[in-house]
Amino acid sequence: xxxxxxxxxxxxxxxxxxxxxxxxxxxxxxxxxxxxxxxxxxxxxxxxxxxxxxxxxxxxxxxxxxxxxxxxxxxxxxxxxxxxxxxxxxxxxxxxxxxxxxxxxxxxxxxxxxxxxxxxxxxxxxxxxxxxxxxxxxxxxxxxxxxxxxxxxxxxxxxxxxxxxxxxxxxxxxxxxxxxxxxxxxxxxxxxxxxxxxxxxxxxxxxxxxxxxxxxxxxxxxxxxxxxxxxxxxxxxxxxxxxxxxxxxxxxxxxxxxxxxxxxxxxxxxxxxxxxxxxxxxxxxxxxxx
Numbered sequence: 001x002x003x004x005x006x007x008x009x010x011x012x013x014x015x016x017x018x019x020x021x022x023x024x025x026x027x028x029x030x031x032x033x034x035x036x037x038x039x040x041x042x043x044x045x046x047x048x049x050x051x052x053x054x055x056x057x058x059x060x061x062x063x064x065x066x067x068x069x070x071x072x073x074x075x076x077x078x079x080x081x082x083x084x085x086x087x088x089x090x091x092x093x094x095x096x097x098x099x100x101x102x103x104x105x106x107x108x109x110x111x112x113x114x115x116x117x118x119x120x121x122x123x124x125x126x127x128x129x130x131x132x133x134x135x136x137x138x139x140x141x142x143x144x145x146x147x148x149x150x151x152x153x154x155x156x157x158x159x160x161x162x163x164x165x166x167x168x169x170x171x172x173x174x175x176x177x178x179x180x181x182x183x184x185x186x187x188x189x190x191x192x193x194x195x196x197x198x199x200x201x202x203x204x205x206x207x208x209x210x211x212x213x214x215x216x217x218x219x220x221x222x223x224x225x226x227x228x229x230x231x232x233x234x235x236x237x238x239x240x241x242x243x244x245x246x247x248x249x250x251x252x253x254x255x256x257x258x259x260x261x262x263x264x265x266x267x268x269x270x271x272x273x274x275x276x277x278x279x280x281x282x283x284x285x286x287x288x289x290x
Contacts, residue, residue: 039230039271042071043200045221045284050201054218056106061201065110067282068197068224082118085194086140092120093128093138093192095161101148101204101211107222108144111197135165136188143196147203147223149215149239153177154207154257157235158196158228165189174255181263184228196231198223205242207253217242220284229263229270230277234290236260237274241289 044067049060066078075081086092092115096103108127116122128134128141135141143161150156152173159180163169166183183189200223206215219238225231236257243251264272271277279290 038276039227040225040278040280041227041230041234042068042224042280042282043221043234043288043290044068044071044224044282045219045288047220047284047286049220050218054202056104056201058106058110061106062110062114064222064283065107065114065197068222069114069195071280071282072195072224072226078114079118082114082120085142086115086118086120088119088121088124090120090124090140091138092125092140092142093134094125094142094144095129095134096127096144097146097148097156097161097199098129100150100156100208101146101202101216103144103146103199104201107197107199107201111142111144130164132165132167132186132188135162135186135192138192140194141189141192143193143228145196145198147198147200147219147235147238149205149207149253151207151209152255153180153259154253154255155232155236155239155260156207157198158232159184159259159263162189175258177255178258178262178266180259181229181267181269184263184269185267193226193228196225196228198231198235200238203239203242205239205246215246219287219289227270229260229272231270232257232260232263233272233274233277234279238289245289 044064046060046064049057069078069081073081073084096108112125115125128138145157145161148156153160162183163172172180200219200221202216203219204211204216261272263269281288
């Protein structure tokens with residue numbers, strides 16, 4: 001498989017300056033990769049967002065969230081970015097991860113505060129995680145899953161985060177986890193997800209069913225985008241890289257995360273091929289595992 005090209009914030013600045021000057025910095029290989037790329041995944045990291053005692057620095061986290069939404073929307077201010085994601089008339093459902101490696105409450109609170117500051121009434125923001133009614137009542141969904149492996153689906157990050165919206169979560173475990181992508185196409189969900197913001201502050205790289213601190217580490221990041229398949233593909237890449245780092249040899253996920261490729265090939269939900277995904281890495285580079 002071709003290694004995906006990692007594009008940093010510096011690359012975007014250089015390319016923008018070159019364009020303004022009428023100079024192209026792109027090689028033929030760059031142009032080919034750009035032509036083939038279907039999705040962009042943004043990784044924002046800050047090595048000091050978690051303290052040694054794992055306390056979250058909410059000021060740093062807010063800056064990471066702002067950088068994430070601006071990267072996803074292409075807007076120059078966080079307010080403009082949030083206003084593109086949701087309007088004052090929208091009912092906004094936040095969809096965090098409640099189990100195994102729960103989404104940090106600080107991230108949920110920062111997102112809610114940012115939405116309110118952008119003009120969305122507090123009464124219009126709710127936690128939509130749960131049964132089908134949670135999604136049905138909302139006009140906009142913001143997925144806030146945590147980065148983690150899972151003992152039933154291989155990876156338990158983006159695609160699995162909407163499993164409760166199906167009303168029948170047991171149907172999507174074990175071999176049937178390949179069908180997780182169809183949940184994202186249910187009428188109560190389809191077209192509503194305007195932002196996916198993965199909590200990768202302290203991921204879990206082994207599957208549970210109980211979180212084992214030996215397999216959790218301070219990645220200190222957020223992973224953002226709108227393509228759930230591309231985001232899960234990059235999530236799997238990071239998890240597998242960490243597992244190999246721990247073992248000193250390849251350590252595959254069991255069960256394999258078949259839901260990712262199936263969401264692409266069977267449900268046309270997004271891009272699972274890493275060679276067709278651009279990764280925009282901003283901030284702390286060490287240990288990025290990409």
